[in-house]
Amino acid sequence: MFTILFDHASELFSGLGYTLGASLIALIGSLVLGTLFALMEIGQHKWVRVIGRAYVEVVRNIPLLVITMGFYVIVPMFIVQVDGFTAGTIGLTIYTSAFIAETIRSGIQSVSSGQMEGARSVGLTYYQAMFHIIFPQAIKIVIPPLGNQFINLVKNSSILAFVAGFDLMYQGKIIANSTFNTFDTYLAVGLLYLIVTMPLSYLMRFLEKKWKTA
Template sequence: MLNILVNNFPELMSGLGYTLMSSLIALVGSLIIGTAFALMEISTHRWVSVIGNIYVEVVRNIPLLVITMAFYVIVPQYIAQIDGFTAGTIGLTIYTSAFIAETVRAGIQSVAVGQMEGARSVGMTYSQAMIQIIFPQAFKIVIPPLGNQFINLVKNSSILAFVAGFDLMYQGKIIANATFNTFDTYLAVGVLYLILTMPLSYFMRYLEKKWAVA
């Protein structure tokens, strides 16, 4: 494994960089989109709630590979030219957003109803109450499951290897084919994925302890 790391260090670091970039973009994007659809799911407007629920249920039940290939094959053919990295990142963002939506929705609904009623009774608008009262409590509650989703997102970024996204898994596949040393190559790739996911895991545990709900 050490020889693989030393002899192919630039390629592996390049792949690691693409993986990290894709993961960060997808993390931010999926959190924003997921939160938006979580709010749609709990909306008092029936048609808004229906749209939110349909999005979440449909996306959650379609494999990530299918979503990614749709952007990699269909979008360039009929809409606009995009590369594998972009297609993979968009697919990863959309797929993860559905799971985050369910996580955030559960967190919001676990906050006592009286919190919203109390905020509205002192003159806050619905949006103000959500931002200032409900969201802070909900996100404290959902830190553990959100952390799991973020770690899964990093691991799922390996989907870019299927669409020539130049990520860590893609570089590993090229190195394995060139050296015929599959075991050591993917062992090295696995270690590099651990380097990405372990700090995130410990950071989420730190936040969970810091923001622990009494």
């Protein structure tokens, strides 16, 4: 394993850079998109709730690979050319956003309904109450499951390997094919993924403890 790490460090760390880049973009995008659809799922208007629910249910039940291949193969055929990195990142963003939406929705709904009623009674609008009263409380509640989704996102970024996204898994596949040392190569790849996900796991635990005592 260490021979692979030293002899192919440039390829592996280049792939790690693409993995981190795709993960960061998808993390931000899926958090924004997931929050939007979570709010739509519990919106005041029925048609808004229907759209939000339909998005979550459809996306959650389509495999990540199918979504990614849709952007990598179908979109270039009819709309615009998309490279592997972009297709993989978009697919990862959309897929993860559906799970984040459900996580945030459950957090919002776990906040006592009296909080909203109290906020409305002092003159706040629905959206003011949601963003200033309900949402901050919900985020504290969903930190653990949200952290799990972020960690899963990093691991799921290996989907880029299927669309030539130059990520860590893609580089590992090339190295394994060229050296015929499959075991050590994927052991090294697994170690690098672990180096990324373990600190993230501890960070989410730290935030959970900090916000519980806040």
